[in-house]
Amino acid sequence: MDHTGKHVQAGRVLEWIDRAGYACAAAWSTSYCVTAYVGNVHYDGTIGPGAVVEVGAKVIHTGTSSVHVLVSVHARGLHDTEFNRAMHCILVLVAVDEHGKPHPVRAWEPRSIDDAARQKLALERIPVRTRIKDAMLAERYSGQGTAPRSTLRFVAGDNTANWAGNAHGGTVMRWIHEAAATCAVLLGAEHVRARYSGGIHFHRPIRIGDIVEVDARAILVSGTDIHISILVRSAPPRTPDKASLTTRCMMIFSAPNDQPRPASIEERTSEDRRLAAHAREIISHRSELTKIGDELLRASGSTH
Known part of the structure; x- marks a missing residue:
């Protein structure tokens, strides 16, 4: 829950x-x-x-x-x-x-x-x-951004492993959601709900026992929507300073209409402005896609 x-x-x-x-x-x-x-x-x-x-x-x-x-x-x-x-x-x-x-x-x-x-x-x-x-x-992220961010760090446990000894992709997506939801709350939007996830690219697997870092950063607030960029990195425990990118994702959280709107992001630095423009660019790309009607979804449920 x-x-x-x-x-x-x-x-x-x-x-x-x-x-x-x-x-x-x-x-x-x-x-x-x-x-x-x-x-x-x-x-x-x-x-x-x-x-x-x-x-x-x-x-x-x-x-x-x-x-x-x-x-x-x-x-x-x-x-x-x-x-x-x-x-x-x-x-x-x-x-x-x-x-x-x-x-x-x-x-x-x-x-x-x-x-x-x-x-x-x-x-x-x-x-x-x-x-x-x-x-x-x-896109590049540095310490020059001033928007709220949330970083989770932990060790990938064997309870997340698939038979190849890597973390399940679904488990990684759950970690992404947890970090992003925490970031959204930092904007004063306590009752936000996930509305959209996209661009979830898995670049390499996360090995069990690796140190995992999930970094979520708010990059745009538009009305009741909070756009959050998430980067997942991992590293062997013996070389924690050599983390490499495993997964990246964009998520949108929305505040219900009967709840206070999230705080706006003050674009104080060039990075703040660049990342806000990046979010709008992704929105533009997504607008090119045809929506999937329910009649095509309800017919799914078999492999062929």
Whole structure:
């Protein structure tokens, strides 16, 4: 549950979608897969305690070694009859061999009009994803920023491990959410909820036993929305000063209309202004994407 005790934490739902996406991609590729990218995670609704949850995953496109999976989460109260849309996104997983090297997967082909529509959604996202990735990789963060930030540091425990000895991608996404939510609270928005996660790029795995640093920084406040950039780094415990980037992400938290608005970010330095412009650039890229209709989500739930 979140800090109010009324809703399932968004980070926990991110773990569910990663597990569903992995199961779907592994079944299609008949091999171990690693999460490479999670994009346009829309938090369409909340999930209350005791809710019945349905997570559907379906292959919608394949590359040479990649499997693109559409995942949707629907939920209903225990005494309700209708499921409501709670979250959806597209994951890209890569099939790897026993040495961790990508290997080819069998091609997936649409079998229906809906399949073709889903594949179109996957294909149109590839160039936009590349532009977002390039923009995020080009951005630099230093101590010159004055906006609120939250940094979590801990050791990756064996309870987060997959069979390869790395932290699950879903677990990393939960860490990202926890750091970002803390950062949002620092802007005086105690009751904010996650509205969107995007540009989640996994650059390299986190080994169990590594020291992990999750750094979340607010870069733009627009109305009730707080845009937060998150960088995840890790390092072997014997060389903690040699941390390298593992994951990066952008999240948006929103304050409910009946709650006070978050404090604005005073753009005091050139870095503050540059990062605010960066957030607006990402918003512009995302606006190019076609929204996924519920009719395409509800049909998901099988691997092919």
